[in-house]
Structures are given as structure tokens and as C-alpha cells.
Amino acid sequence: EIQFDGFTYPALDQIFSHAARMRTRTRSNITCPIVVRFPYGGGIRALEHHSESPETYFIHTAGLKVVVPSNPYDAKGLLISAIKDPNPVIFMEPKRIYRAIKQEIPDDSYTVPIGEAKIVREGKDCTIISWGAMVREAERAARELESAGVDCEVIDVRTLSPCDYKTIIESVKKTGRAVIVHEAPRTLGFGAEISARIQERAILSLKAPIFRVTGPDVPYPLFKLENYYLPNAEKIIEAVKKVIGF
Structure with missing residues (x-):
């Protein structure tokens, strides 16, 4: 550790x-x-x-x-x-x-398979792909967009390597749009690789460019500026509206 x-x-x-x-x-x-x-x-x-x-x-x-x-x-x-x-x-x-989510967890041992993404919310208009803490922001954005008539699918990648590209590609082929969200800086972040895989295997299904919502290409800032640095639901909503309106 x-x-x-x-x-x-x-x-x-x-x-x-x-x-x-x-x-x-x-x-x-x-x-x-x-x-x-x-x-x-x-x-x-x-x-x-x-x-x-x-x-x-x-x-x-x-x-x-x-x-x-x-x-x-x-x-x-x-x-x-x-x-x-x-x-x-x-x-x-x-x-x-760490202390933001409460769930009932079995006392007995169980496993979640490595290499399998999870669709945490089904939708038909746009796929939001994320992992870690950004999944909550993606879900919050999807709930707010629903009130505006936009139905988003949210994927929790869970395992970044090996990545479950199959689930991602199938979702994007269905919705025709993709927004990828991560905290790491934009350039050469994992979102770029996911975007490349989508382009290779689902480009004819895309109705709009793939958008990324990420941290900027700067060192992590002092805490007074971290709200400007981090992706959040509002930034995700803005990106989804752009791909929907493309």
C-alpha cells in the first residue's frame, strides 16, 4: 500500500x-x-x-x-x-x-471480474464513459440532462487494463455519440485511447465528434483552484449538449 x-x-x-x-x-x-x-x-x-x-x-x-x-x-x-x-x-x-457512498456489502467473500465494464445507466442519445469518482459526476449529469429530454447511457469502465472495449463500442454504436470523462490531464490521457478505439471500430455509427471532459494540461493546482481544474457534472452537461447539437 x-x-x-x-x-x-x-x-x-x-x-x-x-x-x-x-x-x-x-x-x-x-x-x-x-x-x-x-x-x-x-x-x-x-x-x-x-x-x-x-x-x-x-x-x-x-x-x-x-x-x-x-x-x-x-x-x-x-x-x-x-x-x-x-x-x-x-x-x-x-x-x-471514501465516505461519500454507503452500500450493503456481503460479509462473505465475492469477486467482481477484472476486465468487465458496467453500464450503470441505460440511455439512447449519448454514451458517457468514465471511472472512479467521475462516475458519480457522470450519473449526476445524466439525471439533469434527462429533465431536458436527453437520455444518456453511463458506463463505469472499472478496469482500465485490460479495458472492456466491447461494452463501450456496443454502447456508442447504439447512441451514436460519446463523451469521455477523467480527472487526469487531457493530452495522452486514457480518454484519448478510448476515443481512438471508438473511431477504429464505430466511426460509421458516430453522429458527432467524440468529446473529452478532463483535467487541463497543468500540474495539479493549489486547493483553491481545484474546482476549476476538476471535471464536474456541469462541464459534462456542456459537452453532451455540444455533441447532441452537432
């Missing part, structure tokens, strides 16, 4: 150069069944190294699995799956929702 997202950087050499490569390096004779668990993301009025979203570094590294739950039920089920997995798993917890 690493205390905060920004404290992972000194460990990256061991994670990238050794843990991620162990299976391939030994021709599967040795695996590295570890879980690297840490809180990430903003919204807690903290400084840099405490509020960053470094998922892209891990997703880009072959040999790692990357998991981001958005609620307590998935957190327990995905963590148990990660512990049972023979490969190294990066388990990122959105700290701003």
Missing part, C-alpha cells in the same frame, strides 16, 4: 522494470502476484502528490492490470479478484468518495 498517488513515483522502477516483466522475463515460470494499492484523485483540498491521477503511466505498461472502483461493492469484489490474480495489479481508489 502506498499512502498517496504522488508517492508512487519512487516505486515506478520496480513496478515497471521488474514486476510487470516478471512473467515474460521467466517465460511464465515465475509470476508476480502483487497488488499495489493507493488512493488517487482530487476533490479533498490537498496539494500536488496527494490529488493526482497517474493511471496512464500504469495502463501504458504491458504486464500490469489497472483497476479503479467507483463504489464500495465493486471495491471489495475487485480487490479480492486482484489478490487472486497471478499478475501484478494496480488498484487505484478514488479517495474523494
Whole structure:
């Protein structure tokens, strides 16, 4: 366990150069069944190294699995799956929702499969794709847009690597529109990869360009400015209205 997202950087050499490569390096004779668990993301009025979203570094590294739950039920089920997995798993917890959501959680052990996204709200007009704390913002945006006659589908990606592109593509083919939401900076964020996959496999179904709602390309700011930095429901609504009106 690493205390905060920004404290992972000194460990990256061991994670990238050794843990991620162990299976391939030994021709599967040795695996590295570890879980690297840490809180990430903003919204807690903290400084840099405490509020960053470094998922892209891990997703880009072959040999790692990357998991981001958005609620307590998935957190327990995905963590148990990660512990049972023979490969190294990066388990990122959105700290701003640690005490924001209450659910009834079974006492018994259960698993949520790694590699499966979840449609948390069905809709027909636009697909909103997100993970972690941004799923709540996406759901809030979808509820407000419903009153304006816009029916949004919301996908919780849950596992960023391996990513369930099949669920995403099928949804976008149905709605014809996509808005991707994440806290990390825009350039080369995971939203760009999702956008590329949609373009490759569903471009003829698109009725509008794919929009991204992300953090800007700057270091995470002082807490007085984090509300300007972070995506929120209002910014998502603005993006959805643009794709609907295209």
C-alpha cells in the first residue's frame, strides 16, 4: 500500500522494470502476484502528490492490470479478484468518495471480474464513459440532462487494463455519440485511447465528434483552484449538449 498517488513515483522502477516483466522475463515460470494499492484523485483540498491521477503511466505498461472502483461493492469484489490474480495489479481508489457512498456489502467473500465494464445507466442519445469518482459526476449529469429530454447511457469502465472495449463500442454504436470523462490531464490521457478505439471500430455509427471532459494540461493546482481544474457534472452537461447539437 502506498499512502498517496504522488508517492508512487519512487516505486515506478520496480513496478515497471521488474514486476510487470516478471512473467515474460521467466517465460511464465515465475509470476508476480502483487497488488499495489493507493488512493488517487482530487476533490479533498490537498496539494500536488496527494490529488493526482497517474493511471496512464500504469495502463501504458504491458504486464500490469489497472483497476479503479467507483463504489464500495465493486471495491471489495475487485480487490479480492486482484489478490487472486497471478499478475501484478494496480488498484487505484478514488479517495474523494471514501465516505461519500454507503452500500450493503456481503460479509462473505465475492469477486467482481477484472476486465468487465458496467453500464450503470441505460440511455439512447449519448454514451458517457468514465471511472472512479467521475462516475458519480457522470450519473449526476445524466439525471439533469434527462429533465431536458436527453437520455444518456453511463458506463463505469472499472478496469482500465485490460479495458472492456466491447461494452463501450456496443454502447456508442447504439447512441451514436460519446463523451469521455477523467480527472487526469487531457493530452495522452486514457480518454484519448478510448476515443481512438471508438473511431477504429464505430466511426460509421458516430453522429458527432467524440468529446473529452478532463483535467487541463497543468500540474495539479493549489486547493483553491481545484474546482476549476476538476471535471464536474456541469462541464459534462456542456459537452453532451455540444455533441447532441452537432
